[in-house]
Amino acid sequence: MAIFIDSDTKLVVQGITGRDGSFHTTEMMEYGTQVVAGVTPGKGGQTFEGPDGASVPIFNTMDEAVAETGANTSVIYVPPAFAAGAIMEAADSGVDLVVAITEGIPVLDMARAHAFARDQGVRVLGPNCPGMISPGTSKVGILPAQIVEEGPVGVVSRSGTLTYEAVFALTNLGLGQTTCVGIGGDPLIGTNFIDCLEAFEADPDTEAIVMIGEIGGTDEQEAAAYVEEHVSKPVVGFIAGQTAPPGRQMGHAGAIISGSAGTAEEKMKAFEDHGIAVAKRPVDIAGLIQERLA
Amino acid sequence: MDIHEYQAKELFRGAGIPVPPGEIATTPDEAEEIAGRYGGMVVVKAQVHTGGRGKAGGVKLAKDAAEARAHAEAILGMDIKGLTVEKVLVTPGEDIATEAYVGVLMDRKKQAATFMVSPEGGVDIEAVAEENPEAIRKLTVDPRYGLLPHQAYWLANFLYEDKALARQATKIIGQLYEAFQANGCSMAEINPLITTPDGELKAIDAKVSIDDSELFRLPDVAAMRDTSDEPAAEIKAREAGLSYVKLDGDVGCCVNGAGLAMATMDLVKYYGGEPANFLDIGGSSNPDKVVSALEIITADPSVKSILFNIFGGITRCDDVANGLVEATSRIDIDLPIVIRLTGTNEEEALQILEDNGFSAYSSMDDVVEKAVELAKA
Numbered sequence: 001m002a003i004f005i006d007s008d009t010k011l012v013v014q015g016i017t018g019r020d021g022s023f024h025t026t027e028m029m030e031y032g033t034q035v036v037a038g039v040t041p042g043k044g045g046q047t048f049e050g051p052d053g054a055s056v057p058i059f060n061t062m063d064e065a066v067a068e069t070g071a072n073t074s075v076i077y078v079p080p081a082f083a084a085g086a087i088m089e090a091a092d093s094g095v096d097l098v099v100a101i102t103e104g105i106p107v108l109d110m111a112r113a114h115a116f117a118r119d120q121g122v123r124v125l126g127p128n129c130p131g132m133i134s135p136g137t138s139k140v141g142i143l144p145a146q147i148v149e150e151g152p153v154g155v156v157s158r159s160g161t162l163t164y165e166a167v168f169a170l171t172n173l174g175l176g177q178t179t180c181v182g183i184g185g186d187p188l189i190g191t192n193f194i195d196c197l198e199a200f201e202a203d204p205d206t207e208a209i210v211m212i213g214e215i216g217g218t219d220e221q222e223a224a225a226y227v228e229e230h231v232s233k234p235v236v237g238f239i240a241g242q243t244a245p246p247g248r249q250m251g252h253a254g255a256i257i258s259g260s261a262g263t264a265e266e267k268m269k270a271f272e273d274h275g276i277a278v279a280k281r282p283v284d285i286a287g288l289i290q291e292r293l294a
Numbered sequence: 295m296d297i298h299e300y301q302a303k304e305l306f307r308g309a310g311i312p313v314p315p316g317e318i319a320t321t322p323d324e325a326e327e328i329a330g331r332y333g334g335m336v337v338v339k340a341q342v343h344t345g346g347r348g349k350a351g352g353v354k355l356a357k358d359a360a361e362a363r364a365h366a367e368a369i370l371g372m373d374i375k376g377l378t379v380e381k382v383l384v385t386p387g388e389d390i391a392t393e394a395y396v397g398v399l400m401d402r403k404k405q406a407a408t409f410m411v412s413p414e415g416g417v418d419i420e421a422v423a424e425e426n427p428e429a430i431r432k433l434t435v436d437p438r439y440g441l442l443p444h445q446a447y448w449l450a451n452f453l454y455e456d457k458a459l460a461r462q463a464t465k466i467i468g469q470l471y472e473a474f475q476a477n478g479c480s481m482a483e484i485n486p487l488i489t490t491p492d493g494e495l496k497a498i499d500a501k502v503s504i505d506d507s508e509l510f511r512l513p514d515v516a517a518m519r520d521t522s523d524e525p526a527a528e529i530k531a532r533e534a535g536l537s538y539v540k541l542d543g544d545v546g547c548c549v550n551g552a553g554l555a556m557a558t559m560d561l562v563k564y565y566g567g568e569p570a571n572f573l574d575i576g577g578s579s580n581p582d583k584v585v586s587a588l589e590i591i592t593a594d595p596s597v598k599s600i601l602f603n604i605f606g607g608i609t610r611c612d613d614v615a616n617g618l619v620e621a622t623s624r625i626d627i628d629l630p631i632v633i634r635l636t637g638t639n640e641e642e643a644l645q646i647l648e649d650n651g652f653s654a655y656s657s658m659d660d661v662v663e664k665a666v667e668l669a670k671a
Contacts, residue, residue: 080507104507106478107400111437114405119438130607144607144638159553161605164637165658168605185552187480188405214553217402240556243541243563244572251537251552251574253507254402264560281564282557283659 002134002179003154003199003206004097004123004191005073009138012037012071012095014078014086016048016058020101021077024142026051028075031139037065062093075099075131075140084109087124091117099140100127100190107253110188117190124190128253130160130182143180151176153289154200156193157212158185158219158252162240162282166212169286175293178206185214185252193223201231208234208289211276215241216255216262221270228274234292237271238279239264295504298341300383301518302482302500309473311466311484313497316385325366328384330359335387338365340372340379343523345418345501350374355387377523388498390488394453395419396467397483398474400505401434407474409433409441409467411449415486441471454489462495463487477515478508527590534586536575543568544598544669546591546629548584550575550609558603561658567666570597575609584617585624592627599630601665603658606637615643619650630668634661 011028015021016038029035029050037057038048044060059065062074074090076083076098083102090098091113098117105127117124125132131141135148142160147168153175157163160182167180181196183189193211200206209231213220220239227235242264244250246257257263271278277292279285297305303313315332318341319325329336336359340352347353352374356362362384372379393415401408412430414422422429431452435441443464450463466487474482484497509516521529531538537552541559545567549555552574559569571591575583591600604614614635622631633654635643640656647654655661 081511106507106511107480107505108407108437108475108478108508111400111406115437142608147607147637157553159551159557161549161551161607162553162557164605164607165554165557168636187400187402212553214556219402238557240553240560243559243569244556245539245541248539248572249537250539250556250572253505255552255556281561281659283657 001203001205002137003196003203004125004179004181005132005134005138005140007137009073009140010034010036010069010071011140012039012062012065012069012074014039014062014074014076014090016040016056017043018077022048024077025056027145028139029054031145033138033140036069036071039065062089066094071095073097073099073140075101077101080104080106083127084113087113088116091120091122091124095122097123097125099125099129099131101129101131101141103128105186107187110186114188114190125181126184126186126189128186129184129189130163132179132181134179135177141182143182147171148180149176151178152205152207152293153177153210154196154203154206154208155180155210155212156196156200157182158214159212159240162212165282166210166238166285169283170210170289173286173290175286175289178203185254187217187254193219194226197223197226197231201233206233208236208292210285210289211235211237213237213239213267214252214255215239215244215250215257215264218262220267224270224274224276227276235276236279236285236288236292237276238282238285239267239271295506295509295519296343297502297504297518298343298381298520299339299500300341302502303497305473305477305502306470306484306497306500309469309476311469311473311497312495313500314385314388316383318381319366319384320370320381322363322366322370325382325384326359326363329356329362332384332386336362337385337387338362338369339383339385340369340374341381341383342374342377342379343520344375344377347374352379380522388488388496389491391491392489393486395422395483395485396470396487397481397485398470399481404434406437407435407471409435409449411453411467413453419485435471441468443468458493459489459495466495466497477502478505478512479503480505527593530586531573531590534583536573536583536587536590538590539572540594541569541571543570544596545665546570546594546597546600547603548573548575548587548591548600549603550605554603554605558601558658558662561662562601562666565663565666567669570594581613581617581620584614585621588621588627589625592625592629597629599632599665599668600627601661602631602633602635603661604635606635606639610639611635611637611643612639612646615646618652619646632661632664632668634658
């Protein structure tokens, strides 16, 4: 078992003919993800040549792609100017899940796109996220497959490479993962920590959860309170940005301490107050999980 | 991106909001000339990208042109929170009967633009929110419908009992929302929105932040960027497509990914060092980015050691290794460089580094500890 994606995931890639879209489509197919369709307006009727002679039909619209192939999930590698439109098109097409990788989508566009997707009852992951991977069955996004392994740990994170660091440390200790989810570094994201915690709690194969946050906003604080109330499985947390100065954006659009709100200290304290073990260093995450699964 | 008060006022005027006239002076002569044309009382206001200008002495009332000149002389070149004042706004003094606050910002939790209005204007709204929350009325705008007329009127009625004033404020609130949308703002505020003794509303101070992701489609707004108070290294980094923030320490950091970059800085501190910077080279492994990153780090005189921490996922370690070799052949670096590369194409990368006289670590902790030790040596 896993959360959000598994062997039943049938994926359509929006922006499949672009540089990033084509590269990652091949990577996802190599991992075993069922990529059933691609969408690039104006290129309908062509095919995408994947690894080992596999080919994927390309459609002009999401509507056609879903009608023809029965896709249930979409991943978006569309440039920022068109990405919010692509998310809304996906949400309107009948898929249940839209994973938006694109970084730099205007926030006002995303406010509309999130509202639209909510109305359609469609889950959005991201934007500005690495996607997710359920080891052994499916990968949707850009996470490096070689560092994951099947196992009992659920991982949810706002960061990309920092997640890899934590997952790598877990795998090195022989602790595999059910699903690793990167929720994204933007100010407005579709799927948040609490959504993932709820899913991991409900997933019978997940035995422990890693939650990796960073400065900015209050999502981690709210997630910590949620853990105390609703999560029976052990949770280990890490927060990046203890040395970040206030008022400066640290790479991710959402990683900014506003006034005194959103500091690493505040978030780590919230974790501790609600019974979440806090790792001091990324490498300690795996050790803390191991203790809790022993 | 933060813009100056005078630029924010231009955006507000464009939306029809009543804003008093004003002109920019970069010398005391210009300030005197502008004040002379307005006649009577003027306000001389420092234009810097920070709050608390008034408290720092950067906003002064002048009774005539001569006094405006004297104030401009004092304010131009003044240091406000580490920023040097290069420009002042000279604007006619207004008779103020009341001061209100009207602001709109993108609320992360509600995922929508949210208005805050208060009859207690001219003060720090965060302080009002904390000490006297009932003095604030909030409204979240549904992005599907925009700000509806009755919502603007509801907000305005919280500010003014007088019907004529409430009507004017309704219009201004609607115009502020239009300006917010049209200019890709993440925050736009009028503080204070004043009433004059003869019943007119005017926006006499303005503050706007623009969402950086909007700039590609708003060239006029993008042109408002003022880099004069930005460190040269940060301008260079932005132009090279890197995220860089200068800090006070001596361990120069070059990392791929924002989260890992922050975690690396934190680990430097954990091992008793101080990071010199935040630097994210992003997902690309373009050698030019590595060169730019090294140029930026080595241009900082406080850097004593350089730390590379690369977790190859999409970024290929061998590309970064090639970039590093190329960078060190193009620029002279006297500082010790320690490297950690792991993940995609790690073995190829280690070979490239070894062939060129570098060695690499595979653990983040080891490389950070070494970088801290070298910075202290």
